[in-house]
Amino acid sequence: MGIQEVKGNEGVQEYSNKRHIVQPDRFQESLIQNLESHRQQNTETAETGHKASKTGSTRKSDEVPAAGMLGGRSGVRVNEAARSEAVQPAEVRHMSYEESDNIEIAVTEGYTLKGKLEGTQVYVEAKYEDGRTEAYQVETARVSGQTQHMIERFALQTTLQKG
Amino acid sequence: MEHKFEREKRWGDLAGEYQTMLYRIAFSNLKNRADAEDAVQEAFLRYMKDEKPIQNKEHERAWLIRTTVHICTDILKSGWRRKTVAYEDALTAETRSVYLPYQLKDDKTLEAVLKLPVLYRNPIYLFYYEDYSIQEIAGVLNEKEGTIKTRLRRGREEVKKILTEGRP
Numbered sequence: 001m002g003i004q005e006v007k008g009n010e011g012v013q014e015y016s017n018k019r020h021i022v023q024p025d026r027f028q029e030s031l032i033q034n035l036e037s038h039r040q041q042n043t044e045t046a047e048t049g050h051k052a053s054k055t056g057s058t059r060k061s062d063e064v065p066a067a068g069m070l071g072g073r074s075g076v077r078v079n080e081a082a083r084s085e086a087v088q089p090a091e092v093r094h095m096s097y098e099e100s101d102n103i104e105i106a107v108t109e110g111y112t113l114k115g116k117l118e119g120t121q122v123y124v125e126a127k128y129e130d131g132r133t134e135a136y137q138v139e140t141a142r143v144s145g146q147t148q149h150m151i152e153r154f155a156l157q158t159t160l161q162k163g
Numbered sequence: 164m165e166h167k168f169e170r171e172k173r174w175g176d177l178a179g180e181y182q183t184m185l186y187r188i189a190f191s192n193l194k195n196r197a198d199a200e201d202a203v204q205e206a207f208l209r210y211m212k213d214e215k216p217i218q219n220k221e222h223e224r225a226w227l228i229r230t231t232v233h234i235c236t237d238i239l240k241s242g243w244r245r246k247t248v249a250y251e252d253a254l255t256a257e258t259r260s261v262y263l264p265y266q267l268k269d270d271k272t273l274e275a276v277l278k279l280p281v282l283y284r285n286p287i288y289l290f291y292y293e294d295y296s297i298q299e300i301a302g303v304l305n306e307k308e309g310t311i312k313t314r315l316r317r318g319r320e321e322v323k324k325i326l327t328e329g330r331p
Contacts, residue, residue, distance in 0.1 A: 096294065097294050104268075105269075105272070105291050105292065107272050107275075107276060107287065107291050107319060107322050108272065108319060108322055108323050108326065110315070110316070110319055112290075112291055112294065114294075127294075127296075129290075129312070129315045129316060129319065130312060131296075131297045131298075131308070131312060133296070
């Protein structure tokens, strides 16, 4: 392929080869505007997050992931509904039905619960229809007899059954 | 690779280990004690005759469950079975002959599960009553995990319908 010679300079745009000079006052103005918009965005995000944690059963967490939770990295949703003061996440042991002291098979609700009494605590393993398996340690002494909490209620039942 | 006679030597242990579970799975499909027992025996016989190597315990268990399910499907498909067996009336009484290793609080749900079409029945039964994970069920039934999840969800809806409206 040969080199094509360009004759003349018609149609070729002329560049000034000069730096585009920004007026200092305009630059400052735009910087302030950007900073303000950024600050506003941050405030809005914080407010939305606050509202969600008040109303929703799940939350976005920045905490270190604990055992038995779905994850704790920023942006990963964790199951907040199953947690309470007496219920703490634990490591999943994949306990069998034979090893369990109490079993709840809730086909129509889409989950199974297995419980084992261990001293003053009850180890509860929950398996859900979507494939999740979560485990909890429940301090039954801290659970009210009138509780409506699924895991707490099951832990109490396990204590009564075993005791 | 395991030799044939070594497998035969393990016959007693094998039967003791899997017999009850396989019987329950066969019963959940056939809803008849005698047929379920026949299906389990047939599965063990096929296992003995099978020359393919079994890699480990998990593989062995999955193989036996899959074969039992296939035998049940064949029995259900057979013309003789369709023409001669009317199992629905006997279902309630027969359900009590499923000896689960734990006490069930709700027999009615299990009855409803046993009335489900086979497509939903096996995943639901294995997931809830035999405590298998979705991954294990997918392996046993040779399906994708997503398919099993869908069948579990749809099967659950069907169970609700049977319990509330009394129809499958």
